[in-house]
Amino acid sequence: MTTFSFLDDYSEGAHPDILHALTESNYIQQAAYGEDSYSAEATARIKAHLGNTFDGAIHYVASGTMANIVSIASCLRPHEAVIAVSSGHIVVREAGAIEATGHKLIVVPPVDGKLTPANIEAALASNAHFPHMAKPRLIYLSDATEIGTVYTLDELRKISALAKQRGLILFLDGARLGAALASSKSDVTLADIASLVDIFWIGGTKAGALLGEAIVVCNPALTEDFAFHVKQRGGMLAKGRLLGIQFQELFGVKNLFLENAKHANAMAAKLASGIVSSGYALDAQTATNQVFPILPDSVISALEQLFAFYVWRKSDNEHSVIRLVTSWATQEHQVDAFLARLAQL
C-alpha cells in the first residue's frame, strides 16, 4: 500500500482558505449564472494583474477541456484550423473535443514541448493550398507545457508578433499557468500574457481550487457574445458563485494562485535536486512541478511500495523514466521520505 501519491496535481481537494470561504458565504443569496458578487470581485482582482490597457472580459468555467472548447470554438469560423504541437493537450488528452466542435488540428513537432515561430511558419507553408485545405487561424500554446517546460517572455513576444503579422489568433492554455509564472525559468507575468495573446485561461483546478478555470478574453473583438458559448457548451454553472469564490480566494491578499504554485515548484525542485544528489539523472530539466528522473527498474519497483507515480517510458533495458508531480498540497516530509528511500536503495 502506498503512503503518498506523486501521480498528479489534483489528488487532493482545495486549499483550506477556499473551503473556509465557501462555508462562510454559504447562506448568502446570490444571483445565478456568474452574475454573483463573488465572481465580480474575482474578476476585479484578476484584472488588477492584467495591466492598465486590458480591455477584455473574464468568464469562469468548470474544466480545462471546457475552457479550451469555449475559447477555440467561440472565435473560429467552420473552415478555420488550429496549429498545435503533437504533444498538446487538445491533441492527445481531450478525446477529440476540439474536432467535435468541427475544427481541424494542424499538428507540428514540439521543440522542448513548445511551439516555435519556425514550426508555426512551417504549418502555414504546408497548409496554404486554399480552399482545399483548412485555413490555419489559431495558435494553441500551453504554458507550462505538457512536459513542464515554460515559455520565456522573448519566446512569447516572437510568437505574438508572428501571429499579428499573419492574422492568427493567439490562444494560451493555462492549465498549469501558475506553475509557469512561478517558475525560476520564466520571466513572464500575467500582464505580459494579457498584452501578447488574444485569449488565455488561468487554471484553478491545479492551483488549489476544487475546480474552475478563468478564461481571459484579451482581444475586445473576441468578447462579443462570449457568454452564449459558455452556456451552449454546458460550461455555465447555475451556482457560478462556486467559481467566483474560489478565484476570489486565489487572487486575494495572500496571492494563493502564485504561492500555491511556488510551493509545488519548490517541492519539485527539491525532489529533482535530491534525485541528482543520489546519483541519478533527469530526463529533462525541471522548470515547474514535474520531475522526470531516470531510475533503474529495480529501484522503481521498490519505490512503488511506498509511493504512487507514473512510469513514463522505458529508457533502456534496465531503466525507465518516471514522472513525479507535486502540487500546492504536497507535504515536504513526503518529499523527504521519497528522497530518503531513494538514497537507501
Added chain:
Amino acid sequence: MTTFSFLDDYSEGAHPDILHALTESNYIQQAAYGEDSYSAEATARIKAHLGNTFDGAIHYVASGTMANIVSIASCLRPHEAVIAVSSGHIVVREAGAIEATGHKLIVVPPVDGKLTPANIEAALASNAHFPHMAKPRLIYLSDATEIGTVYTLDELRKISALAKQRGLILFLDGARLGAALASSKSDVTLADIASLVDIFWIGGTKAGALLGEAIVVCNPALTEDFAFHVKQRGGMLAKGRLLGIQFQELFGVKNLFLENAKHANAMAAKLASGIVSSGYALDAQTATNQVFPILPDSVISALEQLFAFYVWRKSDNEHSVIRLVTSWATQEHQVDAFLARLAQL
C-alpha cells in the same frame, strides 16, 4: 433592498453536510477523473435506489446542460432527432446546446407542461417523410417539468410503452427530480424511473449540492464508451471527487436528496396555501417547489420592496403572474414574512 429571494432554487451554496464532507476529506489523496472512492460509494448508494434489475452505469457531470448534451449526443446518430415539448429546457433555455451537437429538436405543444403519448404520436406522424425528414429517435421529458408539474407513474408507463413499441429512446431530464419524487402529486420512485426510461439524470445542483448531476444510464446498450462523451464535451472534472462526495452525502443515511426536496415542496405548499387564504388565485396548482400566484400589480410592487421573484407574465391589465421558487435552503420565517406582508397589503 430585498430581504429574501424567491428567484430560484440555486441562490445559496450547499447543504452544510456537503461542505462538512468536503472539508473532512480534503487531504485524502484520490484517483482523478471519477475513479475516486467517493464516486464509487455515491454510485453504490444511488444504485441501492434503482431496483434489483438495474444493470447500467452512473456518471457525474458538472451542469444540467452538460448532462443533457452528453446523454443525448452519446446515443444518437447524426440524422436522429429529439421530440420535446416547446417549453422544454433544451428547447428554450440551453442556447441551442443540443443543435450544437448536430441534432434537430422536433417540438410539440405541452399539456400541463408535459409530453403525452398523443403528442409523441403526432410528432412521429408528421415526421415520417423519410429520408427527407430527420428521424425521430429520442423522447425528452423533464420531471418535474419546467412549470413545476410532475408525471404520474401511469403517465410514465404509457410513454415508456410507446417508446418501446416505436423504437424510441426515452430520456428524462431530472434537474428537479428530487422535487418531483417528493411531490404529493407523484407516485413515482427512482426505481420506477430506472425501469421505465433508457437514460435519466438526477439533479444535484437544485437539491442542495454546489453543483453536479448524476447521469443514470439504464439501458445497458447505451453504456458502452459513455465516459468518452463526458470527456469530449468537457464534462469530466479532474477532481471528480467533488461530485462523488456530494452525491455520497445526498444519498447517505439522512437521504438529503429527498429530504431537501420535501422541505422545498413544503415551503412552496405553505406559500401557496397562505396566498389562497389571502384571497388570491394561483395560475397553476403547486405540485413541487414553484408557486405561480396571480396578484394585483400594486401588490407585486409592494412585495418587491422586500422580496425578489420573477414577474412571469401579465395576467390582465391590473394583474400579473409571479413565480416564487423555494429550495432546500428556504427559511420558514421568510415564507411567513412573505405571507404576513401579503396579508397586510
Added chain:
Amino acid sequence: MTTFSFLDDYSEGAHPDILHALTESNYIQQAAYGEDSYSAEATARIKAHLGNTFDGAIHYVASGTMANIVSIASCLRPHEAVIAVSSGHIVVREAGAIEATGHKLIVVPPVDGKLTPANIEAALASNAHFPHMAKPRLIYLSDATEIGTVYTLDELRKISALAKQRGLILFLDGARLGAALASSKSDVTLADIASLVDIFWIGGTKAGALLGEAIVVCNPALTEDFAFHVKQRGGMLAKGRLLGIQFQELFGVKNLFLENAKHANAMAAKLASGIVSSGYALDAQTATNQVFPILPDSVISALEQLFAFYVWRKSDNEHSVIRLVTSWATQEHQVDAFLARLAQL
C-alpha cells in the same frame, strides 16, 4: 400505368440547349473546381441581372440542400440561430441539415406560406433571454414558398428593413426563384433581391438544369473565404465546368431561366383555370407552378389511372387536395389531356 407525371418539377433531364452545350464543349480542357471559363462567363451573365451596385460573389453548388448548408453555416457563429416558417424547406425537408451544422431553427407559423415582419418580431421577442437562448441572427425565406406563393417587392422591402434594423442576416432560398420571378403575382426582379438580401441562391435544378444552384453572396462582408465552405461541405465539383456551362445557358441570350419558368407557370395557370371551369375549387390561388385543386376522391382515383400526382391531404370525408406541379418540360397536350379527362369525370 400513368401516361404523364405532375409529381414535381424535376422528373426530366435538362433543357436541350444545356445538353447541346455540354456536348459541344466536352473536349475543351478547363481548370477544375470552378476556375473554368464557363463558370466565369455564367457569373458575368448573372451579374448583368444584379444591378450596378452589386459587389458580391457567386458560387455554384450541386444541390439545394447544399446551397442552404453552405449559405447558412458560412455566416453564423455557433450560438446563432435561424428564423424560419414551420413549412420552410430547411425545417421539414432537409433531414436536419442545418442543425447538423450546429444551428438552432426558431420556427414561426407561416402566413400564406410566408414570413412576415410581425412573426419575425415575435420570434425575436420570445428568444431574447440571453445567453440562455440561442441568438436569432439569420432570416430564412423561400421564394417561391413551399406552397407556391410569392413575395411582393413591398413585402421583401419591409423584411429587409427590419433585418437591417435588428442586425439580422437576410437569406433567400431560391430553389423555385425562376417560378417566383416569372409569376404574374410578383413585381420583383433579380436586381431587387440582390439589393435587399444578404445572400440568396438561384435554383437551376427546377429551372431546366441537370443540377446546380448559384449562390449569390450580396453582402461583401460575407464573401470572405466562401469557397472554403463550399469545399468543406462537399459541394465543390472537380468538374465545376458542369455547373458553369448550365448557368451560362440558363442566363444566355434566350434567357432560359425566365422562359422555362414562364412556361411552367403558364401550364399551371392553364391547369388551374381548366379545373375551375370544370366546377372544382382550388385550395390556394395559383401564383407559380403548383396547383392545389380540391377534388372528389372518386375523381382522384380515376385521374390516377392516367396521371401521377401527390394527394396532399384529406379535405373532407369525400374530397382531397391534390398537388399538380408543372415544369419547363411540361407538354401542353398533357395538360389538355388532364383537363379533358377531368371534364369527362
Added chain:
Amino acid sequence: MTTFSFLDDYSEGAHPDILHALTESNYIQQAAYGEDSYSAEATARIKAHLGNTFDGAIHYVASGTMANIVSIASCLRPHEAVIAVSSGHIVVREAGAIEATGHKLIVVPPVDGKLTPANIEAALASNAHFPHMAKPRLIYLSDATEIGTVYTLDELRKISALAKQRGLILFLDGARLGAALASSKSDVTLADIASLVDIFWIGGTKAGALLGEAIVVCNPALTEDFAFHVKQRGGMLAKGRLLGIQFQELFGVKNLFLENAKHANAMAAKLASGIVSSGYALDAQTATNQVFPILPDSVISALEQLFAFYVWRKSDNEHSVIRLVTSWATQEHQVDAFLARLAQL
C-alpha cells in the same frame, strides 16, 4: 500558350457514351432522389461485379468529398476517430471536411503512400489512453493512393484481417479506384474489395463521368438509414437519374469504367517509358495514371511553353519533380508530342 494539359484527370467533360445516354433519356420522366430506374440498373450492374455474397447497398453522390463525409460520418459515434496516412485526401485536401462532422483524424506516416498493418498498430498503441483520447474506429485507405500507388490483394487482406481483429471499420476511398484496378501492379478486383472492406466508393468523376461517386456499403450493419445521411449532408440530387445514367454507362457492356482507366494508365506508362528512354529518372514507379519525372529546371521551363502540369517539388538545385496526370480523355498524339519535345530538349 499551352496546347495540352496534364494537370489532372478532370479537365474534360464526360465520355461521349455518357453524353449520348443523357440525351437519349432526357424526356423520360423518372422518380426523383435516386428512385429512378437508371440508378436501379446501375446498381444491378455494379452488384454483378461484387460477388455473390454481397449483401449491402449502393448510394450515389455528387462529389468525392461528399462520399467521404457521408461514408465516415454515417458510421461513427462522436468520440470515434479515423486512422489515415498524412498524405490522405481527407487529411490534406478536403478543407477539414471530416473534422467538420466532429471526428478526429489520427495521422500516421505513409509507406509508399499507403497504410500498413504496422502503422495502424502504432496508431492504436499511441491512442489507447481512454477515455482521454478519441477512440480509433475507422481505417481510411485510398486506392489508388494520392501518389498513384496501389494496394495488392495481400496488403488489403492483411489490413482487413487486422481491422476485424481489432474491431475497426475498414473504409476505402476509390476516387481513382478505376486506375487502381486497371493497374498492372494490382491483382485486386471489385469483388475482392467488396469482401474485404466495410464500405468503399467507386469514383466516377475521374473515370469519365461528369460527376458522381458510387458508395458501396458492404457491411449490412452499416446500411441502416444510410440515405438519411446522404440527404442531410446535401449529397442527394433531385435528379438522381443524372448519377444513375452515368454509372449505368460506366458499368455497361463496354465496361467503360475499366476501359477508361486502362487507357489512362497506358498513356501514363507510355509517358514514363519515353521519359526514361530520354535519359531521365522517375521519382516514383508509375503504377496508375500519374507520372513523376525528375527533370532539369531548364527543360521544365521549355516544356511549360507547350504543356500544362504541376511542378511538384524541388529535387535539387537544378532539378524538380513534375507531375503528369493522364485520363480517359488523354490523346495519344499529345503524349507523343510531349515525348518528342522532351527528346529535343
